[in-house]
Amino acid sequence: MPEMTSSRLMALWLFPKHFKPKQITREEKEWSNQLPDKRSIGYKHSRGCLREALSNFWKVDALEIPLIASPGKPPKLANGWGYVSISHCDDALLIGWSKYRLGLDIERADRQFAARSLSQRYFTELEQIELKQLNKKKLYTYTLQKWVKKEAAIKWQRGKLAKDLRQWEVSIDSKLAVHRRLGYKVNVFSLNYQAWIIGIASYNHINNISKLICLY
Numbered sequence: 001m002p003e004m005t006s007s008r009l010m011a012l013w014l015f016p017k018h019f020k021p022k023q024i025t026r027e028e029k030e031w032s033n034q035l036p037d038k039r040s041i042g043y044k045h046s047r048g049c050l051r052e053a054l055s056n057f058w059k060v061d062a063l064e065i066p067l068i069a070s071p072g073k074p075p076k077l078a079n080g081w082g083y084v085s086i087s088h089c090d091d092a093l094l095i096g097w098s099k100y101r102l103g104l105d106i107e108r109a110d111r112q113f114a115a116r117s118l119s120q121r122y123f124t125e126l127e128q129i130e131l132k133q134l135n136k137k138k139l140y141t142y143t144l145q146k147w148v149k150k151e152a153a154i155k156w157q158r159g160k161l162a163k164d165l166r167q168w169e170v171s172i173d174s175k176l177a178v179h180r181r182l183g184y185k186v187n188v189f190s191l192n193y194q195a196w197i198i199g200i201a202s203y204n205h206i207n208n209i210s211k212l213i214c215l216y
Contacts, residue, residue, distance in 0.1 A: 009204050010098040012213045013053040014106075014193070017091050019216055021048025023062040031071050043071055046086055046093055050075060053095050053214075054084075074158060085155050092196055103155030103201040105148040109192055115143040124169045124180070131172075146170055148199025149188040153177040156186050156201035177201065 015021075024032075024047050032040045047069045055062035066078035075084055085104040087094045094106040116139065119131050127146060131139055150168045154161055157168075157179065170177045170188055177188040189200045191209045200209065 009100070010096065010102065010202065010206070010212055011053075011057060012104075012198075012200075012209070013049070013095045013216060014196075014213055015045075015049045015053075015093040015095065015216045017045070017088075017093065019045075019049065019093075021045060021052045023051060024048045025063055028069060035071055039071070042088070046088065046095075047075070049093055049216075050084060050086060050095050054097060057097065074155065087151075087155070089196065094196075094198060096200070098202060098204065100203050101156055102204075103152040103157070103186075105151035105155065105199040106196050107144065107148055109144075109195055109197045111144065113143075115140045118147075119143050122165050124166060126169060126171065142172055144197055145190045145199075146172075148190050148197055149177060149201070150199075152199035152201035153179070153184075153186055153188055157182075157184060 024044055028047050032044045035043055050069070051062040051065050051067060054065045066081055067075060069075040075086060077084055082097055082099050083101045085096045085102050087104045087106045089106050089108050092106060094104050096102055096104045119128055123146065131142060134142060149170045150165060151161070153168045154164050157164060164179070167179050167181050168177050169180055175187055175189060176185060178185050186201045187203060187205060189206055189209055191198045193210060193213060198209070200206065
């Protein structure tokens, strides 16, 4: 088991889609063979990158990382090894590790979407009121920021997008997300990093997210 010092509260890795990870376990290969081609490629890429990142982080062989990573479920580590979260978009994979539970989301910063209709469909009444008076550019920016924070909070919760998206509420100037029904509260952050926007949910207070990121 790796030593988890106070200086290692969180680490983030950003992998391009073309990165070729080195190793996954025999069980993970068997699981990937049961998936459709596109999902199989994505599964092997995400689990392989996760193992590679943690292997370099702890100086432990990639296949010895006690990762529980069956398809369709959030990956997790054995007790005492901390917590992981992953998120992907069209051209990148984001991986995070922390001593404490965390959630991540990544989107292209230039992603095209109808900001007004998306916010009306998925955001709470309070969130919609905050966005109502914004011009088109600010509406796009704040909607995307809210989206990555809310998705990160859902992953932190280990919840479901369809069930919990409208339950998580994040006001524009707040770094706290609140689950209206269950009462959960978690710190949330967003960051524009190169071509992407990243959302993080964690009990930790993070001063400089960009310094946590290792770009492969």
